[in-house]
Every structure is written in structure tokens, then in C-alpha cells.
Amino acid sequence: MAVPISQMGTVATYVLKNRLQGRKRYPLVLMLEPLFRCNLACAGCGKVQYPPHILKKQLTPEQCFAAVEECGAPMVSIPGGEPLLHPQIVEIVNGLVARKKYVYLCTNALELKRRLPEFTPSKYLTFSVHLDGQREDHDFSVCREGGWDLAVEAIKEAVQRGFRVTPNSTFFDGTDPNHVRAHFDQMMAIGVEGIVLSPGYSYDKAPDQKHFMGRARVRRLFRAILSNRKKSWKFNMSPLFLEFLMGDRNYDCTPWGSPAFNIFGWQRPCYLLQDGYTETFTELMETTKWGEYGVGSGNPKCANCMVSCGYEPSAVIEGFGSLKGFIAMVKGNFSLYPDKHALDLLSEPMPTGPAPLVQIAQPERAYEETRV
Numbered sequence: 001m002a003v004p005i006s007q008m009g010t011v012a013t014y015v016l017k018n019r020l021q022g023r024k025r026y027p028l029v030l031m032l033e034p035l036f037r038c039n040l041a042c043a044g045c046g047k048v049q050y051p052p053h054i055l056k057k058q059l060t061p062e063q064c065f066a067a068v069e070e071c072g073a074p075m076v077s078i079p080g081g082e083p084l085l086h087p088q089i090v091e092i093v094n095g096l097v098a099r100k101k102y103v104y105l106c107t108n109a110l111e112l113k114r115r116l117p118e119f120t121p122s123k124y125l126t127f128s129v130h131l132d133g134q135r136e137d138h139d140f141s142v143c144r145e146g147g148w149d150l151a152v153e154a155i156k157e158a159v160q161r162g163f164r165v166t167p168n169s170t171f172f173d174g175t176d177p178n179h180v181r182a183h184f185d186q187m188m189a190i191g192v193e194g195i196v197l198s199p200g201y202s203y204d205k206a207p208d209q210k211h212f213m214g215r216a217r218v219r220r221l222f223r224a225i226l227s228n229r230k231k232s233w234k235f236n237m238s239p240l241f242l243e244f245l246m247g248d249r250n251y252d253c254t255p256w257g258s259p260a261f262n263i264f265g266w267q268r269p270c271y272l273l274q275d276g277y278t279e280t281f282t283e284l285m286e287t288t289k290w291g292e293y294g295v296g297s298g299n300p301k302c303a304n305c306m307v308s309c310g311y312e313p314s315a316v317i318e319g320f321g322s323l324k325g326f327i328a329m330v331k332g333n334f335s336l337y338p339d340k341h342a343l344d345l346l347s348e349p350m351p352t353g354p355a356p357l358v359q360i361a362q363p364e365r366a367y368e369e370t371r372v
Contacts, residue, residue: 074102133180181225238312
């Protein structure tokens with residue numbers, strides 16, 4: 001179990017309170033994007049393809065604090081862009097920690113080692129470091145040679161200074177599950193708190209459209225990766241969400257579970273899709289046509305998505321919202337998930353090239369993927 005008891009208790013209390021109040025929709029994690037500017041240009045990223053005048057803009061600390069108070073979620077994830085490029089990021093983080101929000105500052109770590117002395121270790125602050133596997137795999141993913149070495153050096157320094165650190169990995173078609181499992185071993189040896197992982201989302205703005213996966217391929221890959229685990233592996237995620245990735249559970253998307261706020265306002269409907277913006281959080285929750293999103297809606301933009309920001313809230317709500325879900329969550333924290341078939345998958349030769357992706361412009365094939 002990698003998530004601290006205090007954090008689990010805060011989230012559990014929050015979920016139960018909302019259930020008792022009869023609220024059907026409520027946020028769990030605010031995705032707070034203070035800027036889109038970045039010092040990398042990853043091929044699978046759809047967040048930084050904006051004109052220069054947009055990339056120069058950023059939220060003020062006051063705007064960040066107002067969004068956090070308006071949303072009310074117990075956790076705040078700060079993605080980007082690269083948050084460490086924001087000149088007031090320390091002020092923003094300190095303000096959120098003072099409000100006792102559990103903050104996950106997402107970073108590619110190119111600037112992290114240099115900036116670490118400006119931050120103070122706290123149970124409320126976690127550095128979520130973008131690290132897509134081992135050296136060759138990560139450097140290929142972020143399109144920068146030497147990126148892995150810089151990130152790992154920063155992770156080691158952060159761990160030594162007493163910070164909570166969770167490597168955050170995104171995997172695409174062509175990922176070797178054996179490499180990922182070796183990556184887990186490396187991270188655990190460094191002493192990170194736990195690992196965060198997710199399949200990539202097929203951003204239509206991403207330069208590389210060949211390596212996104214359909215749902216069947218996601219399940220196959222993550223079953224190979226996450227079955228037959230080692231006792232040393234720890235994950236800073238809901239075990240029920242990991243079972244979802246492995247194909248053992250089915251969930252509907254909970255897009256309002258991770259609302260996004262950035263320089264344009266409250267993004268409709270979720271962190272991944274950009275179907276307009278609202279001025280207030282209340283307007284986002286009350287006017288968004290939620291039935292038009294998720295796999296069951298038939299929306300081709302959602303057909304292949306199994307990303308954590310939409311589906312981990314579903315798993316967390318089940319885990320803390322019922323006795324059956326809580327028991328399953330506890331069991332999942334200690335299970336090694338033995339699976340002979342998954343062992344066979346690890347022995348299969350890797351394909352020589354990427355398989356065709358179900359593109360969002362081909363809805364007929366996308367719908368077929370959802371039935372696998």
C-alpha cells in the first residue's frame with residue numbers, strides 16, 4: 001500500500017460525506033494547469049501545441065487558490081506544460097499545502113533537482129515525475145536523449161531530501177511489458193513511494209498518432225505488466241483501477257471526478273477533451289451534457305479512452321463508497337495477481353511495428369473496440 005493512511009482517510013471521509021448528502025456528481029481531483037508552456041515536445045502530448053502568445057500566459061496564484069476553493073476537491077494535480085517553469089510555482093504549492101490539499105506536482109524533472117531547495121517536504125506534497133519506463137524507452141517517448149538520466153538523478157535527490165515521489169508513466173502501443181516490469185524494480189530500489197501509470201490518450205493534436213492503443217490492446221498490455229507482481233512493487237493508485245486496466249473490471253467514465261481549470265477557465269467536459277469552457281465550476285457541473293461523454297455514449301472521442309483521470313475516480317468511489325468495494329480494494333492492495341496466461345504474454349516476441357490505432361475519425365472501428 002503506497003498511499004499514506006492520512007490521505008486515504010481524507011478521501012474516504014470526503015466520498016462518504018458526499019454520499020450521505022446525496023450528491024451524485026462531485027470532484028475528487030482538481031486538474032490545475034497553471035500554464036501550457038513546456039521544455040519538452042513529446043510526440044504523444046496534445047497539451048503544448050498552442051501558438052506562442054498562448055504559451056506565454058499563466059495563471060496567477062490567486063486564480064489557482066480561487067479555483068481550488070471553488071472546486072473543493074481534497075486532491076490537486078498540477079500538470080502542464082511544465083509547472084516548474086511557472087515563476088510563482090513555489091507560492092502556488094505552498095498556498096495549497098497550507099490549505100491541506102494533497103498536491104501532486106507533475107514534472108518532467110529537467111528543472112527539479114535545481115528547484116528542490118525551494119520546496120519543503122510535506123505529507124501534502126508529492127512530486128509526480130514523468131518517467132515512461134527505462135532509459136531508452138523514456139528518452140524515445142519524450143524525444144530527448146539524456147532525459148531519463150536527468151529525471152532519475154532528480155528523483156534520487158528528492159527521495160534523499162524526504163519528499164514524496166511517484167514516477168508517473170504513460171504507455172503506448174509497442175511497449176515491452178518486460179521493460180516496464182524492470183522499470184518497476186528500478187524505481188522501488190530508489191525508494192519512491194509508489195508508481196503511477198496509465199495508457200496514453202489519443203490527443204488529436206499529438207504529433208505521433210501511430211502509437212495510441214485501443215481498449216483491447218490496453219487490457220492485453222496491462223495484464224502482462226500487472227499480473228504476477230513482485231511483493232516489492234507499490235502503486236500510488238486505486239488497485240481497482242489497475243484491475244480495470246487489466247480487464248478484470250468494467251467502469252463507466254467519471255469525467256467530473258477530475259475537472260480541469262486552466263488559463264481559459266473550467267474545461268468542458270474533462271482534462272482530456274476541450275469542448276468549450278465555463279467561467280465557474282458550478283456552471284461546468286450543471287450545464288455540461290455529461291451523457292454525451294464516456295464509452296457508452298457512442299462519442300468517438302471517448303471510444304478508446306481508459307485513462308486514469310476519467311476512470312480512477314470511478315474506482316475510488318466504488319472502493320470507498322460500499323463495503324463490497326472497500327473489501328475488494330483492501331484485497332487488491334495485497335494481491336500479487338498470479339496469472340499463467342499473463343506469463344505467456346511476457347514470452348511473446350514484440351511486434352516489429354506498431355499496430356493500427358483506432359482513430360477517432362473512424363467511429364465504426366472505434367465502437368468495435370469497446371465491445372472487446
